[in-house]
Amino acid sequence: MAIVIIDKETCIGCGLCVEDCSRKAIKLDSNEKAEVNLELCNECSHCVAVCPQASVSMPEYDESEILELSKDNLNLDPENFLYFLKFRRSIRQFKNKEVEKDKLDKIIEAGRYSPTASNRQLNRYIVIKDKLNEVREMALKALYNMAKDPNFEMKGGVDYRPMWIQMYEDFKEKNIDRLFFNAPEIIVIVSENKSGFEKVDAGLAASRMELQANLLGLGVCYIGFFERAVNYNNEIKKLMGMKENEEFLISFVLGYPNVKYQRTANRKKADVRFI
Numbered sequence: 001m002a003i004v005i006i007d008k009e010t011c012i013g014c015g016l017c018v019e020d021c022s023r024k025a026i027k028l029d030s031n032e033k034a035e036v037n038l039e040l041c042n043e044c045s046h047c048v049a050v051c052p053q054a055s056v057s058m059p060e061y062d063e064s065e066i067l068e069l070s071k072d073n074l075n076l077d078p079e080n081f082l083y084f085l086k087f088r089r090s091i092r093q094f095k096n097k098e099v100e101k102d103k104l105d106k107i108i109e110a111g112r113y114s115p116t117a118s119n120r121q122l123n124r125y126i127v128i129k130d131k132l133n134e135v136r137e138m139a140l141k142a143l144y145n146m147a148k149d150p151n152f153e154m155k156g157g158v159d160y161r162p163m164w165i166q167m168y169e170d171f172k173e174k175n176i177d178r179l180f181f182n183a184p185e186i187i188v189i190v191s192e193n194k195s196g197f198e199k200v201d202a203g204l205a206a207s208r209m210e211l212q213a214n215l216l217g218l219g220v221c222y223i224g225f226f227e228r229a230v231n232y233n234n235e236i237k238k239l240m241g242m243k244e245n246e247e248f249l250i251s252f253v254l255g256y257p258n259v260k261y262q263r264t265a266n267r268k269k270a271d272v273r274f275i
Contacts (some may be wrong), residue, residue, distance in 0.1 A: 002043045002060045004036045010055040015058065017047035044119045053128045084214070091219025094182045094255035098129075099185050103216045107254070110212035111189070111205035117197035123205050123249075126240055127185040136180055137171075138236050142229035143179075144168035152232075179225060183253035186223070190246040202249035208251065210235070219257035226251045 013032035025040035026047060034055075036047070045253070047056045048066070057063060108125055114124065146152045147161035154161060164261055170176040180186060189202040210220045230236045230248045242248070 002041075002058050004038065004041055004043075004047065005059065005272040006034045006036060006047075007053075007057070008033045010053045012053055012055075014052065016050045016052065020046045020050045020230070022046070042046045042119045087261065088210075088214060089219070089261055089265065090221040091255070091259065092221055093256045093258040094181060094183045094219065094253075095258045096182075097184065097256045099218060099254055099256070103213075103218065106208045106216065107187070107212050107218075110208045114201075114208045116193075116201040116204075117195055120193055120195065120201070122191045122193040123200070123201055124190045124192075124246065126188040126190060126242070128188065128240065129184070131239060132180070132184075132186060135186070135236060135239060136177065138233065138239065139226055139229035140168045140171050140179055142233040142236065143225060144227065146232050164225070180223065180253050181221065183221070183255040185254045186226075186251055187254055188226075188240065188251040189249045190242055191249055192243070192245045192247070198247065199249055206250050207254060213254060217256065218254055220252045220254055222250065222252045251264040 008031075012031045013027060013028055013034070015034075017034050018026045018028060022044065023040045023042055025037045025042075026034055027037075029035045034047075043058070044229060045058060045061070048058060053130075104127060111125060112121075114123075143164035144167075147164040159164070167178045170178060189205055191198045191202060193201065213220050227248050227250070230240075237248070
């Protein structure tokens with residue numbers, strides 16, 4: 001439990017933190033100064049962000065990274081943003097170029113600042129780079145073994161087993177990577193969260209990380225087959241350094257695109273219901 005400190009000297013009793021606290025953990029005392037019930041607090045830091053006097057602090061967190069509001073930096077044009085989203089594509093062709101560390105840091109930061117249920121912040125990030133070749137071969141072999149396993153039950157409407165066999169054979173015979181597409185990096189989101197919202201948390205983080213990657217000139221492709229391979233072969237988890245209580249949630253490959261799309265792709269009309 002983090003400590004929330006309110007400076008009673010500078011607190012003006014405006015009540016903004018009281019109104020914004022989702023857990024009703026803050027109230028005004030008899031002197032019209034804010035006070036916090038730490039038993040109810042979930043460390044969301046909204047009180048820190050909303051206070052006009054900067055009277056609230058959480059010293060156990062790194063307060064050097066707190067930013068002051070600058071309206072100029074928040075003026076994103078909504079039409080340009082939608083245009084940018086429409087040109088987003090899953091990338092399966094990558095240049096032979098590594099992703100710079102500072103760009104990786106920005107992508108992880110986008111995930112770190114994504115919302116999580118009850119502010120649990122239990123997403124963990126594994127960047128696979130140095131062990132990528134080992135991971136790729138083990139994952140492709142796991143998919144192949146799944147396809148050959150008479151006890152493996154394929155769930156869903158598509159039988160991927162012939163594809164998995166072909167993917168492994170293409171890799172072994174022709175060095176063709178149809179799993180990670182020769183991307184230089186893979187990012188995996190794992191979590192020890194067992195609240196039932198862990199996949200939502202990971203999906204929200206991955207979506208924001210992808211947007212950041214796109215803004216940095218990088219491309220992303222989500223790899224659902226990798227999750228199946230990891231869950232089939234625990235040795236891949238060990239190679240990735242996953243902890244016993246962590247669950248593999250989502251993964252995507254990352255790199256510089258070696259393809260340029262000239263126009264947006266077709267989409268079905270949105271099924272929208274107003275009630």
